Amino acid sequence: MAAVTLLSTDGLCRHFGGLRAVDGVDFSLNRGEVRAIIGPNGAGKTTFVSLICGRILPSSGSITFEGRNISALPAHRRVELGIAYTFQITSIFGNLSVFDNVALAVQNSMHRAGGSFFWLDEAQMRRRIFEALDHVGLDDRHDVKASALSYGHQRLLEVAMGLALSPKLLILDEPTQGLSDAEIAGFCKLVRSIAEDATVLLIEHNMDVVMEVAGRITVMNNGTILSEGTPAEIRDDEAVQHAYLGT
Numbered sequence: 001m002a003a004v005t006l007l008s009t010d011g012l013c014r015h016f017g018g019l020r021a022v023d024g025v026d027f028s029l030n031r032g033e034v035r036a037i038i039g040p041n042g043a044g045k046t047t048f049v050s051l052i053c054g055r056i057l058p059s060s061g062s063i064t065f066e067g068r069n070i071s072a073l074p075a076h077r078r079v080e081l082g083i084a085y086t087f088q089i090t091s092i093f094g095n096l097s098v099f100d101n102v103a104l105a106v107q108n109s110m111h112r113a114g115g116s117f118f119w120l121d122e123a124q125m126r127r128r129i130f131e132a133l134d135h136v137g138l139d140d141r142h143d144v145k146a147s148a149l150s151y152g153h154q155r156l157l158e159v160a161m162g163l164a165l166s167p168k169l170l171i172l173d174e175p176t177q178g179l180s181d182a183e184i185a186g187f188c189k190l191v192r193s194i195a196e197d198a199t200v201l202l203i204e205h206n207m208d209v210v211m212e213v214a215g216r217i218t219v220m221n222n223g224t225i226l227s228e229g230t231p232a233e234i235r236d237d238e239a240v241q242h243a244y245l246g247t
């Protein structure tokens with residue numbers, strides 16, 4: 001089947017004063033891919049995905065999602081179009097239950113998107129929340145306070161908060177940071193199952209995870225794309241080894 005472009009960027013730049021955090025990035029992501037973005041600290045990975053989800057706006061260049069220029073749209077409009085994200089910094093409310101955290105994520109996007117999910121009645125909303133919790137394996141912990149979850153489970157809760165928005169594109173920023181080996185193995189399985197319905201873009205430092213889950217890898221360095229290819233191609237790429245692996 002021919003690949004269909006879901007998201008692309010054209011000459012995308014974001015400068016902070018004199019610093020070119022993202023510097024003329026041309027990027028393309030096909031529907032159904034699991035794409036990893038890797039690169040050394042400060043390469044511009046988080047800035048790049050923040051531009052895609054609208055947390056920050058570009059200095060220049062454009063972002064196209066499903067054929068539509070979304071460069072100037074605020075984040076909540078992009079959520080409405082199907083772009084969901086979880087970031088390194090946790091967005092969980094510890095004193096609320098697991099269920100309520102997911103409910104809040106859905107309600108927030110409903111509210112901010114001007115009622116795009118307005119058609120969801122209470123039963124539908126509950127179903128959607130439980131589906132998301134079931135997907136990450138937290139359904140039996142729905143009434144537990146989020147602060148009582150282990151760190152690994154809190155990260156899964158964040159993924160559930162993204163999944164409950166039924167995204168076409170789910171962006172995960174360092175999702176396995178701080179997880180145990182067993183939790184990381186579970187996470188890899190989870191990403192593969194999410195990818196049955198959605199496109200996944202993840203920033204990941206754990207190379208074992210990258211090699212296992214990503215169909216393709218984009219390597220960033222100094223705000224630009226250094227290389228792109230399959231895990232095998234990237235592993236054998238000398239420029240990547242030099243810049244990223246320091247060998």
Ligand SMILES: Nc1ncnc2c1ncn2[C@@H]1O[C@H](COP(=O)(O)OP(=O)(O)OP(=O)(O)O)[C@@H](O)[C@H]1O
Nearest residue numbers: 016019020021039040041042043044045046047048
């Ligand atoms: N809001 C900001 N203001 C000023 N500089 C910033 C800002 N955000 C990021 N930067 C700078 O932009 C560059 C790219 O940062 P970014 O966080 O995107 O890199 P990264 O590849 O995600 O790094 P890491 O792997 O350490 O998370 C860094 O030099 C960083 O200090």
